[in-house]
Amino acid sequence: MHQTISPAIFYWGTPVVLITTENEDGTFNIAPMSSAWWLGNRCMLGLGTISQTTVNLLRTKQCVLNLASDDMIDAVNALARTTGAKDVATAEEHTGYKYFKRMNGYKYVPDKFGHAGLTPQTSDIVRPARIGECPAQMEAELMGVYEMMQDADTQGFIALEVKVLCTHVHESIRMTGHQNRVDPDKWHPMIMSFQELYGLRPKKISPSVLARIQEEAYRPFSNRVQVVSAEAENDIRA
Numbered sequence: 001m002h003q004t005i006s007p008a009i010f011y012w013g014t015p016v017v018l019i020t021t022e023n024e025d026g027t028f029n030i031a032p033m034s035s036a037w038w039l040g041n042r043c044m045l046g047l048g049t050i051s052q053t054t055v056n057l058l059r060t061k062q063c064v065l066n067l068a069s070d071d072m073i074d075a076v077n078a079l080a081r082t083t084g085a086k087d088v089a090t091a092e093e094h095t096g097y098k099y100f101k102r103m104n105g106y107k108y109v110p111d112k113f114g115h116a117g118l119t120p121q122t123s124d125i126v127r128p129a130r131i132g133e134c135p136a137q138m139e140a141e142l143m144g145v146y147e148m149m150q151d152a153d154t155q156g157f158i159a160l161e162v163k164v165l166c167t168h169v170h171e172s173i174r175m176t177g178h179q180n181r182v183d184p185d186k187w188h189p190m191i192m193s194f195q196e197l198y199g200l201r202p203k204k205i206s207p208s209v210l211a212r213i214q215e216e217a218y219r220p221f222s223n224r225v226q227v228v229s230a231e232a233e234n235d236i237r238a
């Protein structure tokens with residue numbers, strides 16, 4: 001039987017993304033987040049306006065979306081309740097989410113790569129570094145900003161639309177024989193559900209009806225193929 005409840009959060013389960021951006025002094029920031037979803041080559045990111053990541057992204061228009069795998073617990077927990085924004089430490093009561101962070105133990109960490117033991121990798125197109133330990137990394141640029149909750153008292157959250165420019169995946173998650181496909185049997189994303197961290201079940205639960213559509217049929221909504229190889233031909237035929 002169903003019961004009516006009033007959840008304080010609606011985090012039903014989405015992948016953990018470690019967003020890297022460039023700080024004003026040229027160093028790089030990392031923020032774990034999970035209000036993210038993709039459509040075509042666009043990704044929508046739900047972020048607090050006061051987070052250093054948002055400030056950096058609005059200023060530089062660039063980021064890398066690094067996806068955490070389910071074995072990256074230590075790094076994600078090290079990054080949790082940290083911020084690259086100095087002023088959280090002194091936030092006063094009327095400052096909304098900033099004060100919430102201060103009251104909930106967020107600490108200012110200027111070097112998040114060092115703090116979480118992660119390795120910066122130079123990106124191909126954008127300035128922010130990729131995170132070497134993340135099996136999937138998407139260099140991206142900001143395309144749109146949408147204010148959320150405009151009708152409500154609770155403000156300070158925005159949706160940022162970014163365009164994926166370039167995708168890097170570790171060879172361990174590529175589909176054998178295909179240039180442009182990730183093998184979902186090999187890719188083990190970390191999922192956040194109601195603030196707790198999970199992995200997916202190791203195997204698909206059943207064959208998917210949707211997956212009868214070949215992946216390349218979605219190409220018109222996504223990026224053009226850069227390298228045409230025999231493997232890329234396989235993608236088209238699959």
Ligand SMILES: Cc1cc2nc3c(=O)[nH]c(=O)nc-3n(C[C@H](O)[C@H](O)[C@H](O)COP(=O)(O)O)c2cc1C
Binds near residue numbers: 029030047079082085
């Ligand atoms: C697993 C995880 C998921 C999170 N998801 C989000 C999110 O979707 N949106 C958001 O604004 N903050 C999210 N946070 C909180 C941010 O990490 C937090 O606001 C952080 O201070 C941002 O860092 P920055 O200020 O250096 O950008 C999440 C934190 C963790 C650990």
